[in-house]
Amino acid sequence: MTPAPSASAAPRIAIVGSGFAGIGMAIRLRQAGITSFTIYEAASGIGGTWRDNTYPGAACDVPSHLYSFSFEANPSWSRAFSAQAEILEYLRHCARKYGVERHVRCHTKVSAARFDEVRQLWLVDIDTNGTRETIEADVLIAASGPLSRPALPRIEGIDRFEGRLFHSARWDHAYPLDGKRVAVIGTGASAIQFVPRIQPRVAHLDLFQRTAPWVMPKPDKAVGPRARWLFRTLPFTQHFVRSALYWQHESRAIAFVVNPKLMNVPMKFGLSYLERRVKDPVLRAKLTPNYQFGCKRVLLSSDYYPAVCQPNVDVVTSGIREIVANGIVTEDGVHRHADAIICGTGFQVNDVRAPFEVTGLDGADLSRLWLRDGPEAYLGMSIANFPNFFMIAGPNTGLGHNSMIYMIESQLQYIVDCLRVLRKRRARTMTLRADVQRDFNARLQTAMRHSVWTTGCHSWYQTNSGKVTALWPGFTFSFRKRTRRVRPRDYRFAR
Numbered sequence: 001m002t003p004a005p006s007a008s009a010a011p012r013i014a015i016v017g018s019g020f021a022g023i024g025m026a027i028r029l030r031q032a033g034i035t036s037f038t039i040y041e042a043a044s045g046i047g048g049t050w051r052d053n054t055y056p057g058a059a060c061d062v063p064s065h066l067y068s069f070s071f072e073a074n075p076s077w078s079r080a081f082s083a084q085a086e087i088l089e090y091l092r093h094c095a096r097k098y099g100v101e102r103h104v105r106c107h108t109k110v111s112a113a114r115f116d117e118v119r120q121l122w123l124v125d126i127d128t129n130g131t132r133e134t135i136e137a138d139v140l141i142a143a144s145g146p147l148s149r150p151a152l153p154r155i156e157g158i159d160r161f162e163g164r165l166f167h168s169a170r171w172d173h174a175y176p177l178d179g180k181r182v183a184v185i186g187t188g189a190s191a192i193q194f195v196p197r198i199q200p201r202v203a204h205l206d207l208f209q210r211t212a213p214w215v216m217p218k219p220d221k222a223v224g225p226r227a228r229w230l231f232r233t234l235p236f237t238q239h240f241v242r243s244a245l246y247w248q249h250e251s252r253a254i255a256f257v258v259n260p261k262l263m264n265v266p267m268k269f270g271l272s273y274l275e276r277r278v279k280d281p282v283l284r285a286k287l288t289p290n291y292q293f294g295c296k297r298v299l300l301s302s303d304y305y306p307a308v309c310q311p312n313v314d315v316v317t318s319g320i321r322e323i324v325a326n327g328i329v330t331e332d333g334v335h336r337h338a339d340a341i342i343c344g345t346g347f348q349v350n351d352v353r354a355p356f357e358v359t360g361l362d363g364a365d366l367s368r369l370w371l372r373d374g375p376e377a378y379l380g381m382s383i384a385n386f387p388n389f390f391m392i393a394g395p396n397t398g399l400g401h402n403s404m405i406y407m408i409e410s411q412l413q414y415i416v417d418c419l420r421v422l423r424k425r426r427a428r429t430m431t432l433r434a435d436v437q438r439d440f441n442a443r444l445q446t447a448m449r450h451s452v453w454t455t456g457c458h459s460w461y462q463t464n465s466g467k468v469t470a471l472w473p474g475f476t477f478s479f480r481k482r483t484r485r486v487r488p489r490d491y492r493f494a495r
Helices: 020-031 084-097 191-198 225-233 235-250 253-258 260-277 281-286 304-308 366-373 404-424 434-448 476-483
Strands: 013-016 037-040 108-116 121-128 131-137 139-142 164-167 181-185 204-208 313-316 320-324 327-330 335-337 340-343 357-359 389-391 429-432 491-494
Touching: 013 020, 013 108, 013 131, 020 037, 020 084, 020 404, 037 108, 121 139, 181 191, 181 327, 191 204, 191 304, 225 235, 253 260, 260 304, 304 313, 357 366, 389 404, 404 429, 404 476, 429 434
Parallel strands: 013 037, 013 139, 108 357, 139 389, 164 340, 181 204, 181 340, 204 313
Antiparallel strands: 108 121, 121 131, 320 327, 327 335, 429 491
């Protein structure tokens, strides 16, 4: 192995993942004059969530002008809410424009990382097309995001199904759905988008719903050529639109985290929308949520209710007892034949291991800590006993009301400032103090008690014990203020 570089040398930085977080981190590093980094991507190309989720109808539920980097406005968005392919092309454009592509190693999976306490650096195990090696990094940044590992349902007999079964995030485009009997498990954000697209094609669709989601109409429309011309010619107009959208969405945090009773207004609208769209009282009863508006993710769709009202769709609310060779058997004993099963069952977020094996000081095992206490970090980035290790979009940084890109950019600024402090102090490592992490998360969970996410429902925002570990219980601008500069007293430095 090569000798460890001095503190004054450019740090060797390993970034894991190439979605918005990984590409954004690479751009900010280059803007800071740092080029000694590599992005390790397990797939064949960049894009993260927007590369993987190619199911019919895949699109963003945050307005296009808000779901983009602040430093790279896109005046050419074709719709108010962009589709998957357009967002993926935007990310590729950013990587090309800012010279990031040459820093990416595709087909390279990071399986484990361990901190060498003697040499004060990270040893990262990677696998490139079956060839394994260990690389060294002074700084390790996990940018794979929380929605990168599909979760298949734990149902008896799922391995015995003889038809085609796949997760929505691994859509099988080669399988012809036309004329088939299809079962869809789950009614979350993905299913709400692909069900209306496949419903006209299939012979019959059984939609297995455990909990009815709150669905609001999606104000999507095409962005006309005049508007696109205006944004290209007068960029400040697009900046104005972005700012207006930001504050419109940010105002919703009051109901999410300050006074959940304010959710009664949109809840009444949601029930009215359901009543207008679903005339059948029996079906409408099935589709009526039984929990506080906003407690689970609120979904946007203008074509979901019309799709499930069609005669070739059955909304099944009986629990699934087992999957058999040719279909699904529910708790009431009914056997429903299926040629294909599509799992719109989300991702592994809570009560799961870390995205890859991470071992810190004194053998600290990140997966073991998370399985014991739930995912936890300081500002969603730093973790005690893991020197020079940062996460982007880590624990308690998700949002229910605004754009995650804003949160990601806040974290990028913080990490770059950490590198600045390391260089200024001529230190090899910075390690978060355990008491700082403990106190931060105690205050965070106290603030969470007033939020709508603790009003009684259970969602992927929470661990099985009910601890909310996915969301930020406050305003995004308060998070931006906390991450603008590093407080050196929060860390221990080693020269």
